[in-house]
Amino acid sequence: MADNKYNLIAYYPGCALEGTGSAYNTSTKAVGKALGLGLEEVKNWNCCGAMEVKNIDPKIQTYLSSRVMSIAANEMGHDVVMAPCNGCYHNLKKAEYDLTHDEGSKEVTERLSSKAGHATYQAGQVETIHALDWIKKSIGEDGIKSRVKNSLSGLKVANYYGCMYTRPRHIFPEKDKGPGTESTSAPHFMDDILDAAGADNVDFALKTACCGGAHTLSDSDTSTKLVLNILQAAEESGADVIATECPTCHTGLEMHQIRAEKRFGVKTNVKILYFTQLLGIALGLNPRKVGVHENVSKPMGMLRERRIV
Amino acid sequence: MPIHEKSLIRPENLSTHDNLTIDGVDVSGDWSTFIKARVVQDYNEDLQDEIAALPGGENIHRCWQCGSCTNACTVNALNPDFNPRLWIYLIRMGFEAELVRDKDIIWQCVSCNKCTSACPRDVVPEGVMKATAHWLELKGYTPKTPSTEFDEIFSNQVIHTGKIEDGAVLLGFFRRTGQSPFQDWVIQMGKQLAMGLPIRMLMRMGLATLFHPRTRGWDRARAAIEEYVEEQEAAHRKALGLGGSSHDPHAPRQAQPIPQAAE
Ligand code: SF4
Ligand code: SF4
Numbered sequence: 001m002a003d004n005k006y007n008l009i010a011y012y013p014g015c016a017l018e019g020t021g022s023a024y025n026t027s028t029k030a031v032g033k034a035l036g037l038g039l040e041e042v043k044n045w046n047c048c049g050a051m052e053v054k055n056i057d058p059k060i061q062t063y064l065s066s067r068v069m070s071i072a073a074n075e076m077g078h079d080v081v082m083a084p085c086n087g088c089y090h091n092l093k094k095a096e097y098d099l100t101h102d103e104g105s106k107e108v109t110e111r112l113s114s115k116a117g118h119a120t121y122q123a124g125q126v127e128t129i130h131a132l133d134w135i136k137k138s139i140g141e142d143g144i145k146s147r148v149k150n151s152l153s154g155l156k157v158a159n160y161y162g163c164m165y166t167r168p169r170h171i172f173p174e175k176d177k178g179p180g181t182e183s184t185s186a187p188h189f190m191d192d193i194l195d196a197a198g199a200d201n202v203d204f205a206l207k208t209a210c211c212g213g214a215h216t217l218s219d220s221d222t223s224t225k226l227v228l229n230i231l232q233a234a235e236e237s238g239a240d241v242i243a244t245e246c247p248t249c250h251t252g253l254e255m256h257q258i259r260a261e262k263r264f265g266v267k268t269n270v271k272i273l274y275f276t277q278l279l280g281i282a283l284g285l286n287p288r289k290v291g292v293h294e295n296v297s298k299p300m301g302m303l304r305e306r307r308i309v
Numbered sequence: 310m311p312i313h314e315k316s317l318i319r320p321e322n323l324s325t326h327d328n329l330t331i332d333g334v335d336v337s338g339d340w341s342t343f344i345k346a347r348v349v350q351d352y353n354e355d356l357q358d359e360i361a362a363l364p365g366g367e368n369i370h371r372c373w374q375c376g377s378c379t380n381a382c383t384v385n386a387l388n389p390d391f392n393p394r395l396w397i398y399l400i401r402m403g404f405e406a407e408l409v410r411d412k413d414i415i416w417q418c419v420s421c422n423k424c425t426s427a428c429p430r431d432v433v434p435e436g437v438m439k440a441t442a443h444w445l446e447l448k449g450y451t452p453k454t455p456s457t458e459f460d461e462i463f464s465n466q467v468i469h470t471g472k473i474e475d476g477a478v479l480l481g482f483f484r485r486t487g488q489s490p491f492q493d494w495v496i497q498m499g500k501q502l503a504m505g506l507p508i509r510m511l512m513r514m515g516l517a518t519l520f521h522p523r524t525r526g527w528d529r530a531r532a533a534i535e536e537y538v539e540e541q542e543a544a545h546r547k548a549l550g551l552g553g554s555s556h557d558p559h560a561p562r563q564a565q566p567i568p569q570a571a572e
Contacts, residue, residue, distance in 0.1 A: 015472050015473035015474070015522075016473075018522060019473070019474060044524055044525050044526070045524065046467075046471035046472060046524040046527070046530075047467045047471060047472050047473050049467065050463065050467075050473065051420060052459065052460040052463035052464055052467075053460075053463070053464045053467055054364075054439075055439050055443075055456075055457070055460040055464075056460060056461070056464045056538065057364050057537075057538065057541055058364050058365065058436075059364075059537075060464075060468075060534055060537065060538070063534070064467065067530070108537065111533070111537070112530065112533045112534060112537065115529060115530075115532070115533035115536075116529045116530035116533050117526075117529050163420075163421045163422060163423075164422075166426075167421065167422040167423065167425065167426045168422045168425035168426045168433075168435075169426050170431075184426070209383070210383040210419055210421035210423070212383075212419045213419075214419045214420040214421075214456075215417065215419055215456060217455075217459060218454070218455035218456040218458065218459045219417055219419075219455065219456065222384065222387065222417060222419065223419075225387055226383065226387070226419070258497050262493050262497060
């Protein structure tokens with residue numbers, strides 16, 4: 001179901017992809033280039049509010065996210081914005097929902113936008129998509145299959161989607177619409193993409209479990225326990241690697257894998273890679289090109305063992 | 310189990326006598342268990358309205374106590390005392406004292422929104438948890454929790470510069486909560502990270518802590534947001550019947566120790 005509407009779109013990396021999640025940024029761009037997909041970075045973007053600003057006031061978060069969409073639509077003329085980070089993606093979707101359904105959010109956004117001196121974002125101006133939608137909708141599984149140079153065959157993958165990609169489901173009106181659409185209870189876009197790249201996806205029960213990312217520092221023990229559940233469930237299902245699609249989840253899994261060992265004495269060996277890194281490798285890109293050397297879980301040895309690289 | 314029994318019969322409200330004979334019948338031990346009479350007079354009739362006045366709490370009145378939120382809850386699976394359905398009940402009944410018993414765990418909600426997706430009544434229990442945690446702080450029942458400290462450091466940086474630089478947030482958080490940034494797992498993570506990184510990348514990371522990323526021309530947005538935040542803070546205090554302006558944001562605060570696992 002390739003749709004060329006998605007061949008040149010606005011790209012909103014967000015703060016995490018310029019910091020701890022830089023390998024996700026590198027690999028997303030490298031995959032786009034390899035597939036001939038154009039990404040135009042949103043000019044002079046700001047933080048979407050992440051998980052924190054809403055706890056001060058959700059309407060500020062709506063404003064922050066709306067500014068990003070306003071620039072993409074009104075200053076760059078785009079009607080699709082792609083955000084690879086679950087947090088950014090979620091917040092842009094939430095802002096879209098609130099600006100459609102809540103007068104109060106609309107008023108505050110109008111007020112802050114006019115004081116800040118830019119056009120107010122109007123609901124419906126852009127479609128916000130995740131990096132998973134981007135690959136699915138522009139290239140699709142068939143497109144991937146025809147471009148795979150280095151099949152991931154033999155690599156056992158647990159696909160981990162986390163919270164913000166599917167919850168709360170009311171902010172994702174396009175999901176759960178039957179065949180071809182994403183499911184909020186059993187998401188499968190990443191499974192589909194990596195399956196097309198040759199990977200052996202394992203049956204993984206904790207696809208949408210929470211990694212405790214919101215309290216990764218403020219309540220670290222809770223986060224460590226939640227991450228440990230995920231890592232152990234992945235190992236029990238036979239996975240070599242957990243594929244991620246969110247910088248917060250990814251860093252959380254890496255960090256609490258170490259913390260679980262230091263604090264609770266529980267060691268897990270499953271590797272953690274962004275789905276864009278795996279896809280890039282399958283498309284024949286050099287692992288360095290997709291930032292694998294930045295991964296804390298050091299997956300190169302395992303990838304060599306499985307004859308992937 | 311009906312809700313009230315669960316919350317009202319606590320171990321300290323039970324009494325048994327080791328040696329007791331009534332009318333010639335020996336009722337020692339379990340046979341003489343009594344539940345102490347309990348009279349609730351300390352209702353806060355405004356409690357639901359107070360929570361509803363804070364961001365996230367708006368829909369609390371819609372709850373019909375089905376329990377789907379607690380059933381779906383991530384934190385409840387780790388700690389059965391973490392019970393959003395029960396807290397919503399206590400708030401709606403005005404049982405302030407009962408609610409405050411759980412003041413040290415309510416903030417632990419990880420915002421996974423499993424409850425919000427499960428709730429058949431659009432209560433947004435996740436929002437109610439945040440509003441309740443905020444309420445406990447505003448009322449002075451708890452010092453600022455580590456979660457609020459983190460939210461504030463983070464949000465202040467976004468409001469000031471438009472962007473986030475994770476290194477600065479991390480250091481700011483450790484400083485404000487009195488923790489050492491040199492904890493064993495942080496060091497280990499740094500080591501494993503540095504192993505695969507070329508020198509150029511390390512230099513770039515070093516530079517990022519000196520030159521913070523920022524959105525150009527952000528001053529007007531910043532002023533507009535700050536003005537709005539001040540208005541909202543005043544409105545929240547008013548709704549809770551608290552006088553005066555909000556506390557001095559720069560005043561030193563007593564940081565709560567972070568719960569740590571046994572070594
Ligand atoms: S799921 Fe919703 S309606 Fe049911 S108890 Fe929880 S908040 Fe109330
Ligand atoms: S958002 Fe909070 S209250 Fe709701 S399910 Fe997750 S941890 Fe529980």
